[in-house]
Amino acid sequence: MALSALFLNCTLKKSPETSNTEAFIGVARKMFAELQVATKSLRLADYNIAMGNTSNEGDADQWPEILEQIKQHDMLVIASPIWRGDRSSVAKVVAERLDGIWEETDDKGQYPTYNKVGGVMIDGNEDGAKKAIASILFDLSEQGFSIPVNAFSYYVGKAGPGPAYIEAGGNRHLFTNKMLYNMVYNMTHLAQILQQNPYPADLNELTQKAKKISDTSD
Amino acid sequence: MALSALFLNCTLKKSPETSNTEAFIGVARKMFAELQVATKSLRLADYNIAMGNTSNEGDADQWPEILEQIKQHDMLVIASPIWRGDRSSVAKVVAERLDGIWEETDDKGQYPTYNKVGGVMIDGNEDGAKKAIASILFDLSEQGFSIPVNAFSYYVGKAGPGPAYIEAGGNRHLFTNKMLYNMVYNMTHLAQILQQNPYPADLNELTQKAKKISDTSD
Amino acid sequence: MALSALFLNCTLKKSPETSNTEAFIGVARKMFAELQVATKSLRLADYNIAMGNTSNEGDADQWPEILEQIKQHDMLVIASPIWRGDRSSVAKVVAERLDGIWEETDDKGQYPTYNKVGGVMIDGNEDGAKKAIASILFDLSEQGFSIPVNAFSYYVGKAGPGPAYIEAGGNRHLFTNKMLYNMVYNMTHLAQILQQNPYPADLNELTQKAKKISDTSD
Amino acid sequence: MALSALFLNCTLKKSPETSNTEAFIGVARKMFAELQVATKSLRLADYNIAMGNTSNEGDADQWPEILEQIKQHDMLVIASPIWRGDRSSVAKVVAERLDGIWEETDDKGQYPTYNKVGGVMIDGNEDGAKKAIASILFDLSEQGFSIPVNAFSYYVGKAGPGPAYIEAGGNRHLFTNKMLYNMVYNMTHLAQILQQNPYPADLNELTQKAKKISDTSD
Numbered sequence A, B, C, D: 001m002a003l004s005a006l007f008l009n010c011t012l013k014k015s016p017e018t019s020n021t022e023a024f025i026g027v028a029r030k031m032f033a034e035l036q037v038a039t040k041s042l043r044l045a046d047y048n049i050a051m052g053n054t055s056n057e058g059d060a061d062q063w064p065e066i067l068e069q070i071k072q073h074d075m076l077v078i079a080s081p082i083w084r085g086d087r088s089s090v091a092k093v094v095a096e097r098l099d100g101i102w103e104e105t106d107d108k109g110q111y112p113t114y115n116k117v118g119g120v121m122i123d124g125n126e127d128g129a130k131k132a133i134a135s136i137l138f139d140l141s142e143q144g145f146s147i148p149v150n151a152f153s154y155y156v157g158k159a160g161p162g163p164a165y166i167e168a169g170g171n172r173h174l175f176t177n178k179m180l181y182n183m184v185y186n187m188t189h190l191a192q193i194l195q196q197n198p199y200p201a202d203l204n205e206l207t208q209k210a211k212k213i214s215d216t217s218d
Helices: A020-034 A062-070 A088-104 A129-142 A174-196 A203-218 B020-034 B065-072 B088-101 B127-140 B174-196 B204-217 C018-036 C063-071 C087-102 C129-142 C174-196 C202-216 D020-034 D063-072 D089-103 D128-143 D172-198 D203-216
Strands: A004-009 A037-041 A075-081 A116-123 A150-155 B006-007 B038-043 B075-083 B114-123 B154-157 C003-011 C039-044 C077-081 C114-124 C152-155 D004-009 D038-041 D075-083 D114-124 D151-154
Touching: A004 A020, A004 A062, A004 D063, A020 A037, A020 A075, A020 A116, A020 A174, A037 A062, A062 C152, A075 A088, A075 A129, A075 B174, A075 C087, A088 A129, A088 C077, A088 C087, A088 D089, A116 A129, A116 A174, A129 A150, A129 B127, A129 D128, A150 A174, A174 B174, A174 B204, A203 B174, B006 B020, B006 B065, B020 B038, B020 B075, B020 B114, B065 B088, B065 C114, B075 B088, B075 B127, B075 B174, B075 D089, B088 B127, B088 D075, B088 D089, B114 B127, B114 B174, B127 B154, B127 C129, B154 B174, B174 D128, C003 C018, C018 C039, C018 C077, C018 C174, C039 C063, C039 D151, C063 C087, C077 C087, C077 C129, C077 C174, C087 C129, C114 C129, C129 C152, C129 D063, C129 D128, C152 C174, C174 D063, C174 D172, C174 D203, D004 D020, D004 D063, D020 D114, D020 D172, D063 D089, D075 D089, D075 D128, D075 D172, D089 D128, D089 D151, D114 D128, D114 D172, D128 D151, D151 D172, D151 D203
Parallel strands: A004 A037, A004 A075, A075 A116, A116 A150, B006 B038, B006 B075, B075 B114, B114 B154, C003 C039, C003 C077, C077 C114, C114 C152, D004 D038, D004 D075, D075 D114, D114 D151
Antiparallel strands: none
């Protein structure tokens, strides 16, 4: 039962500019490789992704191919740099576009991301990681993903302008690497047991039950 | 394999004042009962809980008995009213005190909440639920809990002062009840499969691996 | 001494699609008109605004003309719809691009937005306004703007999918209109007294003083 | 026209335990002294402050004397340590209790904090400052305070456990001291011009105007 993880690199910078977030992702990919988990990383700034909240915003929109990759992997890691103490605008676009997933439901009312596992990686020269992580975990949980214990890792430096992940040697920062190992190992375990034991919930049936109590409660 | 869920009611009001949050919890408890999950709800404002960030802040502090209850249940639901567009100060105290859990580790370095499942319920007369949920999910994931898909429910009314959950008939609000059923069913499934398949991660070993790459990366 | 206010409409939708945020802005513009304040509204989705964190991201980038408009007005209102319980990605792009302002300083080290006044308007069918406002106020304060008391207004409906501002009759929602009047009147007063009494701070001198205490503190 | 500033130290620790936040406040007080601004700092953990959202929660509640101090000063600085990537629970209690201010209005409908100026100081060993600042600025603006440009300062270190403000030499961190000077100078200027030119808005009248457009808009 081979597992796979997709990283969405939410840097603002297009290739070939150096991406600190990609360097951080590189460390995580090696850790996944230790567990025989196949990985892929997509640098979203290199795609033409429309703003919007559906799964297809027209001809030039490349979100459909990103979404297809999300569907084909068992795990999703949103990896974002910090700008203005928060996730990047690219990461916010991802959150907005993923709302389109709710339109595609199977006969249980579950959408294609159900039973997948999510994680978050944030890097910045300073403050903002935890705010970004919190917002992204909220989105992931509502958009189909389960979140393991220790589902994230981040690197930030001291207050103020300063070296970013690569220059600061973030790949040698023990705390960041510990969190990253925890995230990788726990995501993989959760993906494995969810693949073997998918959520049985029939959401259509639960909606009927909810209607019943909404109508009869006093 | 009987499962159990603990609710921490984070209202600011002591008994016997009416708690909207307790009414909301009541609906969730009935849903858990459908799945044979035993539930208990603790109204924290009725306890003397010291501010601090350890598991025991002195003689008068009743957090130790709250923490003991957390340990004895498989699932934890943080239920908070909204004040100032955010979780209540009581809910923030819970988050701060739970940091003490990191001091108690087993031979794998896992703390007592590892392999438990978390959820969030937020009620208010208006805006603030999603901000509160996001912060709490972040805390839960770092403090040992796993988060299922659709791990939360909330009730809020229109902008401005207005009726709270009970007066507004929140127990008849379909959207809130649908989310709540999803939360209850998915938390229970996740708790079940984690009980059968606990996280194998040896955190001490992962720390060693992290040290190794932190020392040797260039 | 004529004053002027610029609105940046951060809807995700391009013209001619109906924008709830634009309808909300329309109410504010009428209020400003009562005070003889000239207003302009720019719908950013109709511009080609590059992601990035400088004031000019290349030939096709239309941010420079938006920035020019910001400079030419005394007040700035960021008006954003709610998506995912937070400001829109367009509003996040604005925040990121405004960081470029720090590169342009006068002989006191003040940047072109210094002595301008900021406000926030948020609309959505449900929850998320206060989180969005908080993040935007933080950005505005760091990026040169002063914030009056009651510097914002918002419209949100009950939890769950539901009518947005126009369909819900947000323009008749008393709480929203009260906040909006407060915002408009207080922004105008603050802009007026700041125009007459600009911040005297010489930021270069303050940096020297900061260096001195940073070097000599023990 | 003598001005004064009150600091509310929101540390979780009671005296005589060392408070990093108090050390940080000490630096700000010296800067205010350069401008002949009188300062006072209250360490809230040493008071018995009830949770609630009114201005008086019963006999043992010491919030009334804190509130009295707020009224007697021209400026208010909320100074909080970071816990769980957010402001402390003590700082959240302050925000909740300040809602009581709305009950006390003068003949213009303005409450006692109107025309006062607010600022924020956050210290922590790592990440969380900007999230805390954003939430507090939102509260301050709604609760009567005006916010100058550069209305805050913070100190945070690298990701993970590490030295807090005192041990880390935060008082020698140039970026933090620069922000602090800006905050102190700009708060003082804004307080001065607001004292000379208070907000003229008659909030009762604005409510009538809001009612009128709420009734007649179509």
